[in-house]
Amino acid sequence: xxxxxxxxxxxxxxxxxxxxxxxxxxxxxxxxxxxxxxxxxxxxxxxxxxxxxxxxxxxxxxxxxxxxxxxxxxxxxxxxxxxxxxxxxxxxxxxxxxxxxxxxxxxxxxxxxxxxxxxxxxxxxxxxxxxxxxxxxxxxxxxxxxxxxxx
Numbered sequence: 001x002x003x004x005x006x007x008x009x010x011x012x013x014x015x016x017x018x019x020x021x022x023x024x025x026x027x028x029x030x031x032x033x034x035x036x037x038x039x040x041x042x043x044x045x046x047x048x049x050x051x052x053x054x055x056x057x058x059x060x061x062x063x064x065x066x067x068x069x070x071x072x073x074x075x076x077x078x079x080x081x082x083x084x085x086x087x088x089x090x091x092x093x094x095x096x097x098x099x100x101x102x103x104x105x106x107x108x109x110x111x112x113x114x115x116x117x118x119x120x121x122x123x124x125x126x127x128x129x130x131x132x133x134x135x136x137x138x139x140x141x142x143x144x145x146x147x148x149x150x151x
Contacts, residue, residue, distance in 0.1 A: 001072045001102055004052040009038050016140075026126040030142070032104040046122040050104030056111040057093035058101050063113035065103045066094070 013035045027036050030049040037045050037053075054065040071091055078085045091100040101107045103115065110116075127135070 001052050001068060002076050004033055005069055005072060007033070007035075009035055013039060024130075026123060028123045032102075032106075043122065046119045048116065048119050048123075049106075050102065050110060050116075052102050052104055054103040054115070055091055055100040056103040057096060057098055058108060059093070059096060059098045060109045060111050060113075061093060061096040061098065063111070063115075064095070065111065065113075065115045066100075068100075068102065 017039055025044070027040065027045045029036055029045065029047055032047070032050050032052055034052055037047070037051070053067065053069050055068040055071070056065050068091070075085050075089060075091075078089055092098065093100050103111060
């Protein structure tokens with residue numbers, strides 16, 4: 001998570017940014033690498049497969065997600081040059097106490113609650129706002145799992 005959260009913006013994203021500069025656009029992404037939200041305001045990006053900047057309850061006892069960036073930074077400090085953290089620092093759900101994990105599809109019970117719906121609503125709002133205009137859709141790098149989500 002720390003690597004994803006702190007990684008510099010990679011060249012393909014910068015290249016796409018150069019192409020989009022000065023244009024009205026919206027990004028719908030299944031990437032969980034936080035690259036687009038490092039480049040653009042949250043309202044221009046919908047991350048429908050989750051985002052490594054947030055935790056969720058592994059049991060999905062709540063519809064909440066919460067910031068992981070500061071906690072991950074503390075975990076990295078606690079690791080020092082090692083590869084483990086003290087047991088009492090394992091991220092936990094503030095509601096039920098079960099372990100927390102990143103709010104990204106692929107870690108188990110991906111929470112498709114209010115945050116997920118908000119992300120999906122952003123792209124719907126953009127399309128509705130521009131429904132009487134010409135819209136160019138560009139699909140880049142969609143893998144085997146993601147066609148289900150971008151249609």
